[in-house]
Amino acid sequence: MNKSKKGLELWGRAKKVIPGGNMLLSKRSEMFLPERWPSYFDKSRGCTVWDLDGNSYVDMSIMGIGTNSLGYGHKDVDKAVMEVVQKGNMSTFNCLEEVLLAEKLLELHPWADMVRLARTGGEANAIAIRIARAASGRDGVAICGYHGWHDWYLSANIRNNNQLSDHLLPGLSPNGVPNNLGGTVFPFRYNNTDEFMKVITENDIGVVKMEVCRNERPAPGFLEFIRDETKKRGIVLIFDECTSGFRETYGGLHLKYGVNPDMAVFGKALGNGYAITAVIGSKNIMEAAQSTFISSTFWSERIGPAAGIATLDVMKKLKSWEINSETGERIKELWKLISIENKVPIKVSGLSSIPSFSFDSPNHLALKTFLTQEMLKKGYLATPLIFVCTKHEELIVKRYGQVLNDVFREISHLHEFEQIVSRLDGPVCHDGFKRLN
Incomplete structure (x- = not known):
């Protein structure tokens, strides 16, 4: 029984x-x-x-x-959260913790200048894509990895239902995703430079979003090749570190390989169980957020940023x-x-x-x-x-x-x-x- x-x-x-x-x-x-x-x-x-x-x-x-x-x-993270709960989680004013967390993330990633915070990985990835498209002025996105559930990502399966099969979503139907998004997102396989080049040369690509590493390590020169080609072509490079961030380095896994993107996305471990995610990037890219509409009520609550600050402190200590x-x-x-x-x-x-x-x-x-x-x-x-x-x-x-x-x-x-x-x-x-x- x-x-x-x-x-x-x-x-x-x-x-x-x-x-x-x-x-x-x-x-x-x-x-x-x-x-x-x-x-x-x-x-x-x-x-x-x-x-x-x-x-x-x-x-x-x-x-x-x-x-x-x-x-x-974890007692230290929970303590920090309980303290802000007792003071009040929401207000007409902003919470100071969002500024402090942003500063901590930028300190860990000197190549970045600005931060947007959210509460889930799917949200953060969607924010990053919106900003990157606004900055590049192009709709086409090349992807390598799993990046959430939003329309922009699932649209890769509109014209070919198997496009995401190598990206942890085998056989997933994009029902409910507008058909006119078809032909905007193009997958390429990890460590496959030929496939990458085919995607970015045959399509009007303005953004490349990829996981730095998931199940296999990058082949020698692979990440450097991606970085060089995106720079050369004015393509915004985003590293999705929702899973890999703070796992093998104090910050993004890209720090280990010495390859800096234009933007990076963090989630999961950032708040040790509390909802907090982040998008960081260079100023010239991130300021494009001001030319589009990205806003949500509960991105301004206090618990997430407070948990993020405490989590980073404990991580550093241990x-x-x-x-x-x-x-x-x-x-x-x-x-x-x-x-x-x-x-x-x-x-x-x-x-x-x-x-x-x-x-x-x-x-x-x-x-x-x-x-x-x-x-x-x-x-x-x-x-x-x-x-x-x-x-x-x-x-x-x-x-x-x-x-x-x-x-x-x-x-x-x-x-x-x-x-x-x-x-x-x-x-x-x-x-x-x-x-x-």
């Missing part, structure tokens, strides 16, 4: 009143363990989550979709990016050893602080479901992806490895799809964005 009865019942109710069941696709139960996932939390601290029935789980998975690199409920990168590399090595010991082939990838693996098997989804199911029974939220946090301490990782090894030992005896499915307590999990419901 499933221990998380309250969560399962609430998920059933949610799907009747909320399209898809919740607000974030990546947190839907079907993505993890259909009909068995606890779905809802009562509280979270460090890297532990408690469900509605009081069961606790060590989170060795997505850690709030990468928002909590300092762990859940050197969290170093801790998380070292832990992530240990986890990668642990996976490889477990894989070899149990003769279960896997492919390990990802940033040091966002390690991931995939089963080298046509039955990878079924195996992933089985892994999540068995680890959940043993008190772990576990998938083949981990957003490492500073609370993933050595003893926790060691115990996780021991439990994971036991599950891999069971997997080593499961060879056919029917064998795996016979061991599942429910359906196989969904794959990425292919099925939305």
Whole structure:
């Protein structure tokens, strides 16, 4: 019998009143363990989550979709937030924290001059595109990576429904996106300079937006090539660092590679679980925001900027990016050893602080479901992806490895799809964005 009865019942109710069941696709139960996932939390601290029935789980998975690199409920960040809540979160006046946070971000990125703040990654990416298009005077955008849910991005799939398949959105239909946006956004694959050149020479491109790095490292000279070509052609270069920012460096990952864009976008880890995102850029680009309309009431609330300031202070004090990168590399090595010991082939990838693996098997989804199911029974939220946090301490990782090894030992005896499915307590999990419901 499933221990998380309250969560399962609430998920059933949610799907009747909320399209898809919740607000974030990546947190839907079907993505993890259909009909068995606890779905809802009562509280979270460090890297532990408690469900509605009081069961606790060590989170060795997505850690709030990468928002909590300092762990859940960090006392210093929460204290800063509670202080501004007690003073008042909203007013007819502006909050001073937005200025202080902007100054901190610019101090970390000397190439940038100005900042716009928002509250979600999708918003920040849309703001960046609006400003960049206004600055360049051209509509065409070349992209490489995942950049949110807004019309500008999904329009890439209007004329070819597979255009975003290499960008984490396989098979996604752009229903609801105006057809006249077709032909404005053009994807190119990472580390593929030939494809990049084809896109920017055959189309009237004014903006290039890309992730600095996600699952694979940039080939020697790749980022430099992109930078040189965009400068030469007067194209605005945006680095989307919503996921990679503050993970391997104190600031954007581009600092590690020594390649500065015209604009950069930050999110997720910036507020350690509180909603705050940022767009930074050079003055000549960012001032284009004054020639278009970009404004929203809740971008002026106080909690987000206060959390951002406190988070940056704690990160600097701990050197969290170093801790998380070292832990992530240990986890990668642990996976490889477990894989070899149990003769279960896997492919390990990802940033040091966002390690991931995939089963080298046509039955990878079924195996992933089985892994999540068995680890959940043993008190772990576990998938083949981990957003490492500073609370993933050595003893926790060691115990996780021991439990994971036991599950891999069971997997080593499961060879056919029917064998795996016979061991599942429910359906196989969904794959990425292919099925939305």
